[in-house]
Amino acid sequence: MKTLIAVPVVVAVVASALASEIHAPAQTSAGSAISISTGGSGDATFYLIGPASATKKKVQAGSDIGVDGDELDNSGRYIAILCASDGCTSTSFFVNPAAANRLGLLVHPSRVPTGKANGISTVAFVFDNFHNLVLKPQPIKFSITPKGGKEVSASRESQNGVAWVRISSANKEGATKIGAEIGHADEVRVVQQVAADACNLRIRASRAKENYLVETDPVRDCSGNSVPDGTVVSFTKTDSAGKTTVDVPIKRGVAKVEMPVQGQARITVASGVVTGNELEVSASR
Amino acid sequence: MRRVLPIFIVVVTAVLLVIAWFQSGGAQRREMRSANTPEQAVRLLLSQVQSHNYDAAYDRLANRTDVDKTSFMREFEGSYGSLLTYASLESFDLSPLHSTDSDADVRAHLHYSTAVGPLDDTRDMKVQKSGDVWKVVWPVSRASKLPPQVIPVNYLRWDVISRGAGEEWGVQNVDSPQVRIVSMNAIQRPDSVVLVGEVVNEDSVPAYVNVGATLLDAGGKELAQESSFDKISHVLLPKQVTPYRIDFPNMRLEKIKNVRMDAKALLVAASADPVIEINQQKMETDPLGKKVLSGSLLNQSGQIVNIPHVIAAYYDSNGKVIWVSDGYVAQALLPQIPVSFAVDVPPDIAKNVQTYRVVVNHYDTNSQS
Numbered sequence: 001m002k003t004l005i006a007v008p009v010v011v012a013v014v015a016s017a018l019a020s021e022i023h024a025p026a027q028t029s030a031g032s033a034i035s036i037s038t039g040g041s042g043d044a045t046f047y048l049i050g051p052a053s054a055t056k057k058k059v060q061a062g063s064d065i066g067v068d069g070d071e072l073d074n075s076g077r078y079i080a081i082l083c084a085s086d087g088c089t090s091t092s093f094f095v096n097p098a099a100a101n102r103l104g105l106l107v108h109p110s111r112v113p114t115g116k117a118n119g120i121s122t123v124a125f126v127f128d129n130f131h132n133l134v135l136k137p138q139p140i141k142f143s144i145t146p147k148g149g150k151e152v153s154a155s156r157e158s159q160n161g162v163a164w165v166r167i168s169s170a171n172k173e174g175a176t177k178i179g180a181e182i183g184h185a186d187e188v189r190v191v192q193q194v195a196a197d198a199c200n201l202r203i204r205a206s207r208a209k210e211n212y213l214v215e216t217d218p219v220r221d222c223s224g225n226s227v228p229d230g231t232v233v234s235f236t237k238t239d240s241a242g243k244t245t246v247d248v249p250i251k252r253g254v255a256k257v258e259m260p261v262q263g264q265a266r267i268t269v270a271s272g273v274v275t276g277n278e279l280e281v282s283a284s285r
Numbered sequence: 286m287r288r289v290l291p292i293f294i295v296v297v298t299a300v301l302l303v304i305a306w307f308q309s310g311g312a313q314r315r316e317m318r319s320a321n322t323p324e325q326a327v328r329l330l331l332s333q334v335q336s337h338n339y340d341a342a343y344d345r346l347a348n349r350t351d352v353d354k355t356s357f358m359r360e361f362e363g364s365y366g367s368l369l370t371y372a373s374l375e376s377f378d379l380s381p382l383h384s385t386d387s388d389a390d391v392r393a394h395l396h397y398s399t400a401v402g403p404l405d406d407t408r409d410m411k412v413q414k415s416g417d418v419w420k421v422v423w424p425v426s427r428a429s430k431l432p433p434q435v436i437p438v439n440y441l442r443w444d445v446i447s448r449g450a451g452e453e454w455g456v457q458n459v460d461s462p463q464v465r466i467v468s469m470n471a472i473q474r475p476d477s478v479v480l481v482g483e484v485v486n487e488d489s490v491p492a493y494v495n496v497g498a499t500l501l502d503a504g505g506k507e508l509a510q511e512s513s514f515d516k517i518s519h520v521l522l523p524k525q526v527t528p529y530r531i532d533f534p535n536m537r538l539e540k541i542k543n544v545r546m547d548a549k550a551l552l553v554a555a556s557a558d559p560v561i562e563i564n565q566q567k568m569e570t571d572p573l574g575k576k577v578l579s580g581s582l583l584n585q586s587g588q589i590v591n592i593p594h595v596i597a598a599y600y601d602s603n604g605k606v607i608w609v610s611d612g613y614v615a616q617a618l619l620p621q622i623p624v625s626f627a628v629d630v631p632p633d634i635a636k637n638v639q640t641y642r643v644v645v646n647h648y649d650t651n652s653q654s
Contacts, residue, residue: 006611195489228523245562249557251439
C-alpha cells in the first residue's frame with residue numbers, strides 16, 4: 001500500500017521539477033521591447049494579455065521569447081502565460097508610460113465675457129507617445145497670448161497626469177491664444193473674449209418723415225468694448241395707439257428702428273436683462 | 286340563380302352610394318342650393334369651401350364683380366406658405382347677428398385643422414337678398430401691395446463649424462451658448478399646473494433653446510416631466526429674451542414640493558433677419574366677449590415670413606410673469622404689410638395684468654438658418 005502511494009508522489013515531484021517556467025522583467029516602459037525567459041522543453045504556446053490587447057504565439061519552451069515594443073504600447077499590468085505539454089505557468093509585469101511627449105488640452109469656455117475673474121479653465125492631460133496618461137509629476141508650461149499682446153507664461157507641475165490653471169479674462173475683447181507645452185508637445189486653443197453686457201445703454205430719437213427714428217448710442221460694455229453686432233436690443237414704445245415692441249439686432253455698433261408715434265409716447269430700451277434710458281416724445285413736435 | 290348575385294351586387298352598390306351621398310352632406314347641400322335664408326346662404330358657401338368646390342362657392346357671392354376669385358380662394362387656402370396652406374376647414378358654426386327682409390349679418394366661427402393644431406377664425410358676413418335667393422357679400426380685400434423694389438438686408442448671420450471626426454481628443458467643439466432662466470412662476474389652473482417664465486440667451490452667439498421641468502413631491506419622487514414644446518421662441522439671438530410656458534395637465538400644485546428646471550441650449554446657425562415689429566398691442570375684449578391681446582405685425586425685412594407665431598408674456602404689478610399665451614397667425618407676413626393678430630388671455634388672469642411683452646417666433650419654408 002505504501003508503495004502505491006509513494007510512486008505517484010515521486011512522479012509528481014519529478015514532473016514539477018521539469019515543468020515549464022516563465023520569467024519577465026518586473027516592469028518596463030511602453031513601446032520598449034523586452035525578452036521573457038522560459039524554462040522547460042518542447043513546443044509551447046505563449047500568451048500575452050495586456051490592458052488593451054492579447055496575443056498568442058507558438059514558442060519553444062526553454063528559449064527566450066522576444067516581445068516587440070508595439071505589443072507593449074498600452075501601460076498597465078500584463079500577464080505572460082506559457083502553456084506546454086506539462087501545463088501552464090504564468091507571470092505578470094507592469095508597463096509604465098514612456099516619457100511625456102503629448103498633451104491633451106481642454107480650455108473652457110470657448111467664449112467668455114471680458115473682465116470675468118477666473119473665467120477660463122485650462123486643463124492639460126500629460127500623455128506619452130502612445131496615449132498613456134503619464135502619472136509621474138511633469139512640469140508644464142502654460143502660456144497666454146492676447147491679441148496683439150505679449151505672451152505671458154507660468155509653469156505648473158502635473159499631479160496624477162493632470163495640471164490646470166484658472167485664468168481671468170482680459171478687459172479688452174478679442175481672441176486669446178491659450179497654450180500648454182511639454183517636451184515636444186505644444187497645444188494651443190483659442191478663447192474668444194467677448195464684450196460683456198451692455199453698460200449705460202442710451203437711446204435718442206429724431207424725426208424721420210412721419211415717424212420717429214430711435215437709435216442707440218454705440219452700445220458698449222462697462223470696459224468700453226463694443227457689444228457684438230447681432231446682439232438684440234428691444235425697443236418698446238407706448239402711446240395712445242397701444243404698445244409697440246421691436247427686437248432689433250445691433251448693426252455696426254448701434255441698433256435703430258423707426259416707429260410711428262401718436263400723441264405722447266414713452267420709449268424704453270433694453271438688451272437682455274439690462275435696461276437703458278427712457279424717452280418722452282410727442283407726435284406734434 | 287345566376288342573375289341573383291349580379292342584381293344583389295348592383296343593389297348593394299346603389300345603397301352604399303346613397304349612404305355615402307347622405308354622409309357627405311349631399312342632401313343638405315341640395316336642400317340649401319336655393320339658399321332661402323341668410324344662414325343657408327352662408328352655410329352653402331362654407332360647405333362648398335369645405336369640399337374645395339371654389340367655383341360653386343364663388344358663384345354664390347353677391348359681389349363677384351368686386352372680388353377676384355383667386356383672392357377669394359386664398360382666404361381659405363392660404364398663400365406664400367402660410368399656415369392655411371397646411372390647413373383644411375374642418376367645421377363651422379353660424380350665429381345670426383341681425384336680419385331684415387333685404388340684408389342680414391351672420392357670424393361664422395370657422396374651425397380649421399392645421400399642421401400645428403386647431404385654428405379658429407371668426408368672420409362676420411354680410412348677406413343680401415338677390416331676387417328669391419340670399420347671397421353672401423364678400424368683403425373686398427383692401428390689402429396694400431408692396432411695389433417691386435430691392436430691400437437691402439445686411440444683418441448678421443452665424444454659421445457653425447463643428448469639430449471634425451478625425452480631430453485629436455481634447456480638441457473640443459465650440460461651447461454651447463449660455464442661457465439662463467430669469468424667472469419662473471407656478472400657477473394652478475382649473476385642470477393643470479402651469480409653469481411660466483422667461484429665459485435669456487446671455488451669450489454672443491445664437492442659441493436653440495428648450496426649457497424642461499420636472500415636478501417632484503415631498504419625498505423627492507418624480508411626479509411629471511414636460512417641456513415647453515412650442516410655447517417658447519426656440520431660436521434666441523444674443524441677449525434675446527423669450528417667455529416660456531410648460532403645462533402639466535391633471536396636476537395639483539399642493540402635490541408639488543420642488544420643481545427642477547432645465548434649460549437646454551444648442552449652438553445653431555441663425556440669421557438676425559427678419560426683424561418683425563409688433564405694433565398697436567393692447568388688451569381688449571373681442572366680439573365674442575373674450576379677453577385678448579391684439580396688435581399687428583410688420584415684417585421689416587424683404588423676406589417673407591411664412592408662419593408667424595406670437596408668444597406673449599403677461600406681468601403683474603410686481604413685474605412677475607403671471608401668464609404666457611401664444612397663437613399662430615394664419616397669414617404669411619409679406620414685407621412691410623401689417624397683419625393683425627390676437628391671443629387669448631384667461632379672464633381671471635386678465636384682471637391682474639399690469640403689462641405685457643410680445644415676441645414673434647417664425648417658421649420659414651425657405652429659411653437659410
